[in-house]
Amino acid sequence: MTRIAFIGLGNMGGGMAANQAKAQRQILAYDLSKPALDKAQAAGCTAVGSIAEAVKDAEVVITMLPAGQHVRAVYADEILPNAPKTALLIDCSTIDVESARVVAAQAKAAGFRFADAPVSGGTAAADAGTLAFMVGCEEPDFAAVEDALKPMSRVTLRAGDHGAGQAAKICNNMVLGISMIGVCEAIALAEKLGLDPVKFHEIASQSSGQCWSLTSYCPWPGPVPAAPSNRGYEGGFATALMLKDLKLAQEAAAKSGAAAPLGASAEGLYALFDRMGGGGKDFSAILQMMRGRIDEL
Numbered sequence: 001m002t003r004i005a006f007i008g009l010g011n012m013g014g015g016m017a018a019n020q021a022k023a024q025r026q027i028l029a030y031d032l033s034k035p036a037l038d039k040a041q042a043a044g045c046t047a048v049g050s051i052a053e054a055v056k057d058a059e060v061v062i063t064m065l066p067a068g069q070h071v072r073a074v075y076a077d078e079i080l081p082n083a084p085k086t087a088l089l090i091d092c093s094t095i096d097v098e099s100a101r102v103v104a105a106q107a108k109a110a111g112f113r114f115a116d117a118p119v120s121g122g123t124a125a126a127d128a129g130t131l132a133f134m135v136g137c138e139e140p141d142f143a144a145v146e147d148a149l150k151p152m153s154r155v156t157l158r159a160g161d162h163g164a165g166q167a168a169k170i171c172n173n174m175v176l177g178i179s180m181i182g183v184c185e186a187i188a189l190a191e192k193l194g195l196d197p198v199k200f201h202e203i204a205s206q207s208s209g210q211c212w213s214l215t216s217y218c219p220w221p222g223p224v225p226a227a228p229s230n231r232g233y234e235g236g237f238a239t240a241l242m243l244k245d246l247k248l249a250q251e252a253a254a255k256s257g258a259a260a261p262l263g264a265s266a267e268g269l270y271a272l273f274d275r276m277g278g279g280g281k282d283f284s285a286i287l288q289m290m291r292g293r294i295d296e297l
Protein backbone atom coordinates (compact mmCIF):
# COMPACT_ATOMS: atom_id res chain seq x y z
CA MET A 1 0.00 0.00 0.00
CA THR A 2 1.45 3.38 -1.01
CA ARG A 3 2.16 5.52 2.04
CA ILE A 4 1.39 9.20 1.43
CA ALA A 5 1.88 12.24 3.68
CA PHE A 6 -0.80 14.82 2.84
CA ILE A 7 -0.22 18.36 4.17
CA GLY A 8 -2.99 20.98 3.81
CA LEU A 9 -6.57 19.69 4.04
CA GLY A 10 -8.58 22.80 3.15
CA ASN A 11 -11.29 23.26 0.51
CA MET A 12 -9.16 21.43 -2.06
CA GLY A 13 -6.79 19.23 -0.04
CA GLY A 14 -9.64 17.71 2.02
CA GLY A 15 -11.34 16.15 -1.02
CA MET A 16 -8.04 15.22 -2.65
CA ALA A 17 -6.78 13.35 0.43
CA ALA A 18 -10.15 11.58 0.74
CA ASN A 19 -9.83 10.28 -2.84
CA GLN A 20 -6.34 8.95 -2.10
CA ALA A 21 -7.74 7.11 0.94
CA LYS A 22 -10.62 5.75 -1.18
CA ALA A 23 -8.01 4.28 -3.55
CA GLN A 24 -6.70 2.19 -0.62
CA ARG A 25 -3.59 4.29 -0.12
CA GLN A 26 -2.41 4.93 3.42
CA ILE A 27 -2.77 8.65 4.08
CA LEU A 28 -1.04 10.38 6.98
CA ALA A 29 -2.79 13.74 7.03
CA TYR A 30 -1.81 17.01 8.68
CA ASP A 31 -3.31 20.51 8.79
CA LEU A 32 -3.07 23.38 11.29
CA SER A 33 -6.88 23.33 11.50
CA LYS A 34 -8.49 20.79 13.84
CA PRO A 35 -11.86 20.68 11.95
CA ALA A 36 -9.96 19.96 8.69
CA LEU A 37 -8.05 17.14 10.42
CA ASP A 38 -11.26 15.66 11.86
CA LYS A 39 -12.88 15.72 8.42
CA ALA A 40 -9.88 13.94 6.88
CA GLN A 41 -9.98 11.30 9.60
CA ALA A 42 -13.69 10.70 8.92
CA ALA A 43 -12.83 10.28 5.21
CA GLY A 44 -10.41 7.42 5.90
CA CYS A 45 -7.12 9.27 6.44
CA THR A 46 -4.98 8.95 9.58
CA ALA A 47 -4.73 12.36 11.25
CA VAL A 48 -1.31 13.01 12.81
CA GLY A 49 0.01 15.72 15.12
CA SER A 50 2.86 17.20 13.04
CA ILE A 51 4.35 17.38 9.56
CA ALA A 52 7.46 15.55 10.82
CA GLU A 53 5.26 12.63 11.91
CA ALA A 54 3.37 12.59 8.60
CA VAL A 55 6.47 12.51 6.37
CA LYS A 56 8.74 10.27 8.50
CA ASP A 57 8.27 7.06 6.46
CA ALA A 58 6.43 8.49 3.44
CA GLU A 59 6.86 7.23 -0.12
CA VAL A 60 5.08 10.31 -1.46
CA VAL A 61 4.57 13.75 0.14
CA ILE A 62 1.76 15.95 -1.22
CA THR A 63 1.28 19.58 -0.15
CA MET A 64 -1.84 21.68 -0.83
CA LEU A 65 -1.17 25.00 0.92
CA PRO A 66 -2.37 28.59 0.37
CA ALA A 67 0.67 30.45 -1.08
CA GLY A 68 4.42 30.56 -1.78
CA GLN A 69 5.47 31.58 1.72
CA HIS A 70 3.66 28.60 3.28
CA VAL A 71 5.22 26.17 0.80
CA ARG A 72 8.74 27.57 1.24
CA ALA A 73 8.49 27.40 5.05
CA VAL A 74 6.93 23.93 5.23
CA TYR A 75 9.52 22.45 2.85
CA ALA A 76 12.59 24.12 4.43
CA ASP A 77 11.60 23.66 8.07
CA GLU A 78 9.64 20.41 8.11
CA ILE A 79 9.62 18.26 4.98
CA LEU A 80 13.24 18.30 3.78
CA PRO A 81 14.76 17.67 7.25
CA ASN A 82 12.33 14.83 8.11
CA ALA A 83 11.28 12.89 4.97
CA PRO A 84 13.28 9.90 3.69
CA LYS A 85 15.34 10.80 0.58
CA THR A 86 13.45 8.17 -1.41
CA ALA A 87 10.19 10.11 -1.03
CA LEU A 88 8.68 11.75 -4.11
CA LEU A 89 7.73 15.34 -3.19
CA ILE A 90 4.77 16.94 -5.00
CA ASP A 91 3.47 20.45 -4.35
CA CYS A 92 -0.06 20.93 -5.71
CA SER A 93 -0.55 24.49 -4.32
CA THR A 94 -0.74 27.46 -6.71
CA ILE A 95 2.37 29.54 -6.02
CA ASP A 96 4.76 31.89 -7.84
CA VAL A 97 7.14 30.33 -10.34
CA GLU A 98 10.20 31.60 -8.44
CA SER A 99 9.16 29.93 -5.15
CA ALA A 100 8.50 26.67 -7.02
CA ARG A 101 11.99 26.79 -8.54
CA VAL A 102 13.63 27.66 -5.19
CA VAL A 103 11.88 24.77 -3.42
CA ALA A 104 12.72 22.41 -6.31
CA ALA A 105 16.41 23.39 -6.12
CA GLN A 106 16.49 22.90 -2.35
CA ALA A 107 14.78 19.51 -2.67
CA LYS A 108 17.14 18.40 -5.44
CA ALA A 109 20.22 19.55 -3.51
CA ALA A 110 18.99 17.48 -0.55
CA GLY A 111 18.65 14.39 -2.81
CA PHE A 112 14.87 14.36 -3.42
CA ARG A 113 12.72 14.13 -6.56
CA PHE A 114 10.32 17.11 -6.70
CA ALA A 115 7.40 18.22 -8.87
CA ASP A 116 5.26 21.35 -8.91
CA ALA A 117 1.79 20.08 -9.85
CA PRO A 118 -0.91 22.76 -9.47
CA VAL A 119 -4.47 21.85 -10.33
CA SER A 120 -7.46 23.10 -12.26
CA GLY A 121 -11.08 22.14 -11.67
CA GLY A 122 -12.19 23.64 -8.34
CA THR A 123 -13.59 21.95 -5.26
CA ALA A 124 -16.19 19.89 -7.16
CA ALA A 125 -13.38 18.25 -9.17
CA ALA A 126 -11.26 17.86 -6.01
CA ASP A 127 -14.16 15.98 -4.37
CA ALA A 128 -14.88 13.92 -7.50
CA GLY A 129 -11.24 13.00 -8.22
CA THR A 130 -11.38 14.70 -11.64
CA LEU A 131 -8.78 17.47 -11.36
CA ALA A 132 -6.46 18.49 -14.20
CA PHE A 133 -2.81 18.55 -13.03
CA MET A 134 -0.11 20.59 -14.79
CA VAL A 135 3.30 19.33 -13.83
CA GLY A 136 6.80 20.79 -13.76
CA CYS A 137 9.37 18.07 -13.13
CA GLU A 138 12.36 16.29 -14.60
CA GLU A 139 11.21 14.07 -17.46
CA PRO A 140 12.24 10.71 -15.89
CA ASP A 141 10.20 11.49 -12.76
CA PHE A 142 6.92 12.15 -14.60
CA ALA A 143 5.59 8.56 -14.67
CA ALA A 144 5.90 8.28 -10.87
CA VAL A 145 4.23 11.69 -10.41
CA GLU A 146 1.35 10.69 -12.70
CA ASP A 147 0.86 7.45 -10.78
CA ALA A 148 0.89 9.25 -7.41
CA LEU A 149 -1.75 11.73 -8.59
CA LYS A 150 -4.01 9.17 -10.32
CA PRO A 151 -6.84 8.83 -7.71
CA MET A 152 -7.29 12.64 -7.77
CA SER A 153 -7.02 13.27 -11.49
CA ARG A 154 -8.92 13.33 -14.77
CA VAL A 155 -5.79 14.30 -16.68
CA THR A 156 -2.12 14.92 -15.79
CA LEU A 157 0.04 16.84 -18.26
CA ARG A 158 3.77 17.58 -18.03
CA ALA A 159 4.29 21.28 -18.81
CA GLY A 160 8.10 21.13 -18.68
CA ASP A 161 10.85 21.35 -16.05
CA HIS A 162 10.56 22.70 -12.50
CA GLY A 163 8.30 25.79 -12.37
CA ALA A 164 6.58 25.08 -15.69
CA GLY A 165 3.49 23.67 -13.96
CA GLN A 166 3.08 26.94 -12.03
CA ALA A 167 3.62 28.99 -15.20
CA ALA A 168 0.79 27.05 -16.89
CA LYS A 169 -1.45 27.48 -13.85
CA ILE A 170 -0.92 31.24 -13.54
CA CYS A 171 -1.72 31.74 -17.24
CA ASN A 172 -4.79 29.47 -16.97
CA ASN A 173 -6.14 31.34 -13.94
CA MET A 174 -5.66 34.69 -15.64
CA VAL A 175 -8.04 33.39 -18.34
CA LEU A 176 -10.42 32.20 -15.59
CA GLY A 177 -10.46 35.53 -13.70
CA ILE A 178 -11.05 37.50 -16.89
CA SER A 179 -13.75 35.12 -18.17
CA MET A 180 -15.63 35.07 -14.85
CA ILE A 181 -15.81 38.87 -14.85
CA GLY A 182 -17.01 38.79 -18.47
CA VAL A 183 -19.77 36.31 -17.60
CA CYS A 184 -20.81 38.39 -14.56
CA GLU A 185 -20.96 41.62 -16.59
CA ALA A 186 -23.11 39.88 -19.19
CA ILE A 187 -25.50 38.42 -16.60
CA ALA A 188 -25.85 41.82 -14.90
CA LEU A 189 -26.61 43.40 -18.29
CA ALA A 190 -29.09 40.64 -19.23
CA GLU A 191 -30.94 41.25 -15.97
CA LYS A 192 -31.11 45.03 -16.59
CA LEU A 193 -32.49 44.32 -20.07
CA GLY A 194 -35.29 42.22 -18.57
CA LEU A 195 -33.84 38.92 -19.80
CA ASP A 196 -34.07 36.03 -17.31
CA PRO A 197 -30.45 35.16 -16.36
CA VAL A 198 -31.34 31.44 -16.39
CA LYS A 199 -32.62 31.77 -19.98
CA PHE A 200 -29.47 33.76 -20.87
CA HIS A 201 -27.38 30.92 -19.41
CA GLU A 202 -29.24 28.37 -21.53
CA ILE A 203 -28.74 30.40 -24.72
CA ALA A 204 -25.11 31.52 -24.20
CA SER A 205 -24.12 27.98 -23.15
CA GLN A 206 -25.05 26.88 -26.66
CA SER A 207 -23.67 29.96 -28.41
CA SER A 208 -20.26 31.57 -28.80
CA GLY A 209 -20.38 32.99 -25.23
CA GLN A 210 -19.90 29.45 -23.92
CA CYS A 211 -17.00 29.07 -21.47
CA TRP A 212 -16.17 27.17 -18.26
CA SER A 213 -17.15 30.09 -15.99
CA LEU A 214 -20.64 30.05 -17.52
CA THR A 215 -21.37 26.37 -18.12
CA SER A 216 -19.50 24.63 -15.28
CA TYR A 217 -19.41 27.33 -12.60
CA CYS A 218 -22.35 29.63 -13.29
CA PRO A 219 -22.28 32.64 -10.89
CA TRP A 220 -26.10 32.92 -11.03
CA PRO A 221 -27.76 30.28 -8.78
CA GLY A 222 -29.78 27.52 -10.43
CA PRO A 223 -28.38 26.36 -13.79
CA VAL A 224 -25.29 24.55 -12.39
CA PRO A 225 -26.32 22.84 -9.12
CA ALA A 226 -22.71 22.09 -7.98
CA ALA A 227 -21.60 25.73 -8.36
CA PRO A 228 -20.94 27.80 -5.17
CA SER A 229 -23.62 30.33 -6.28
CA ASN A 230 -26.18 27.79 -4.97
CA ARG A 231 -24.75 27.83 -1.44
CA GLY A 232 -24.30 31.54 -0.76
CA TYR A 233 -20.88 31.52 -2.48
CA GLU A 234 -19.39 29.57 0.43
CA GLY A 235 -16.55 27.06 -0.15
CA GLY A 236 -15.25 26.95 -3.71
CA PHE A 237 -12.29 29.12 -4.77
CA ALA A 238 -11.96 32.13 -2.49
CA THR A 239 -11.76 35.61 -4.02
CA ALA A 240 -8.58 36.21 -1.97
CA LEU A 241 -6.94 33.22 -3.72
CA MET A 242 -8.06 34.39 -7.17
CA LEU A 243 -6.63 37.83 -6.35
CA LYS A 244 -3.37 36.13 -5.33
CA ASP A 245 -3.21 34.32 -8.69
CA LEU A 246 -3.96 37.48 -10.69
CA LYS A 247 -1.21 39.31 -8.78
CA LEU A 248 1.18 36.45 -9.59
CA ALA A 249 0.26 36.78 -13.27
CA GLN A 250 0.88 40.56 -13.23
CA GLU A 251 4.23 40.15 -11.46
CA ALA A 252 5.21 37.50 -14.00
CA ALA A 253 4.06 39.74 -16.87
CA ALA A 254 6.08 42.69 -15.52
CA LYS A 255 9.22 40.56 -15.05
CA SER A 256 8.98 38.90 -18.46
CA GLY A 257 7.88 41.98 -20.42
CA ALA A 258 4.52 40.48 -21.48
CA ALA A 259 1.48 42.74 -21.93
CA ALA A 260 -1.57 41.59 -19.97
CA PRO A 261 -3.96 44.58 -19.71
CA LEU A 262 -7.17 42.56 -19.23
CA GLY A 263 -5.41 40.57 -16.49
CA ALA A 264 -4.55 43.92 -14.83
CA SER A 265 -8.20 45.03 -15.01
CA ALA A 266 -9.35 41.72 -13.53
CA GLU A 267 -6.83 42.12 -10.69
CA GLY A 268 -8.15 45.64 -10.02
CA LEU A 269 -11.79 44.50 -9.94
CA TYR A 270 -11.04 41.55 -7.63
CA ALA A 271 -8.99 43.86 -5.36
CA LEU A 272 -12.02 46.18 -5.15
CA PHE A 273 -14.37 43.27 -4.39
CA ASP A 274 -11.94 42.00 -1.75
CA ARG A 275 -11.91 45.45 -0.11
CA MET A 276 -15.73 45.49 -0.13
CA GLY A 277 -15.68 42.35 2.02
CA GLY A 278 -15.82 39.63 -0.64
CA GLY A 279 -12.39 38.10 0.07
CA GLY A 280 -13.72 35.00 1.83
CA LYS A 281 -16.49 34.34 -0.70
CA ASP A 282 -16.11 32.23 -3.83
CA PHE A 283 -14.69 34.31 -6.72
CA SER A 284 -17.96 33.99 -8.69
CA ALA A 285 -19.63 36.19 -6.02
CA ILE A 286 -18.14 39.21 -7.86
CA LEU A 287 -21.45 38.98 -9.75
CA GLN A 288 -23.09 40.78 -6.80
CA MET A 289 -20.67 43.70 -7.15
CA MET A 290 -21.43 43.90 -10.88
CA ARG A 291 -25.18 43.91 -10.08
CA GLY A 292 -24.69 46.65 -7.46
CA ARG A 293 -26.04 44.21 -4.85
CA ILE A 294 -23.03 43.78 -2.57
CA ASP A 295 -25.45 44.08 0.39
CA GLU A 296 -26.99 40.71 -0.62
CA LEU A 297 -23.78 38.82 0.11
Ligand code: NAD
Binding pocket: 007, 008, 009, 010, 011, 012, 013, 030, 031, 032, 033, 036, 064, 065, 066, 067, 070, 074, 092, 093, 094, 095, 119, 120, 121, 122, 123, 236, 237, 238, 241
Ligand atom coordinates in the same frame (compact mmCIF):
# COMPACT_ATOMS: atom_id res chain seq x y z
P1 NAD B 1 -7.70 26.59 1.90
O1 NAD B 1 -7.33 27.88 2.55
O2 NAD B 1 -9.10 26.09 1.99
O3 NAD B 1 -6.73 25.40 2.43
C1 NAD B 1 -5.40 25.58 2.78
C2 NAD B 1 -5.14 24.72 4.02
O4 NAD B 1 -3.75 24.79 4.35
C3 NAD B 1 -5.90 25.22 5.26
O5 NAD B 1 -6.71 24.17 5.77
C4 NAD B 1 -4.80 25.64 6.23
O6 NAD B 1 -5.11 25.37 7.59
C5 NAD B 1 -3.65 24.76 5.75
N1 NAD B 1 -2.33 25.24 6.16
C6 NAD B 1 -1.81 26.49 6.04
N2 NAD B 1 -0.55 26.52 6.51
C7 NAD B 1 -0.27 25.26 6.94
C8 NAD B 1 0.86 24.65 7.54
N3 NAD B 1 1.96 25.35 7.82
N4 NAD B 1 0.79 23.34 7.86
C9 NAD B 1 -0.33 22.62 7.60
N5 NAD B 1 -1.43 23.14 7.04
C10 NAD B 1 -1.41 24.44 6.72
O7 NAD B 1 -7.26 26.75 0.36
P2 NAD B 1 -7.72 25.84 -0.88
O8 NAD B 1 -8.90 26.48 -1.50
O9 NAD B 1 -7.75 24.41 -0.46
O10 NAD B 1 -6.47 26.11 -1.85
C11 NAD B 1 -5.21 25.49 -1.65
C12 NAD B 1 -4.33 25.81 -2.85
O11 NAD B 1 -4.96 25.33 -4.05
C13 NAD B 1 -4.10 27.33 -3.07
O12 NAD B 1 -2.79 27.54 -3.51
C14 NAD B 1 -5.11 27.67 -4.16
O13 NAD B 1 -4.71 28.81 -4.92
C15 NAD B 1 -5.11 26.39 -4.97
N6 NAD B 1 -6.34 26.12 -5.74
C16 NAD B 1 -7.58 26.28 -5.17
C17 NAD B 1 -8.72 25.99 -5.93
C18 NAD B 1 -10.11 26.14 -5.34
O14 NAD B 1 -11.10 26.05 -6.11
N7 NAD B 1 -10.25 26.33 -4.01
C19 NAD B 1 -8.61 25.54 -7.24
C20 NAD B 1 -7.34 25.35 -7.78
C21 NAD B 1 -6.22 25.64 -7.02
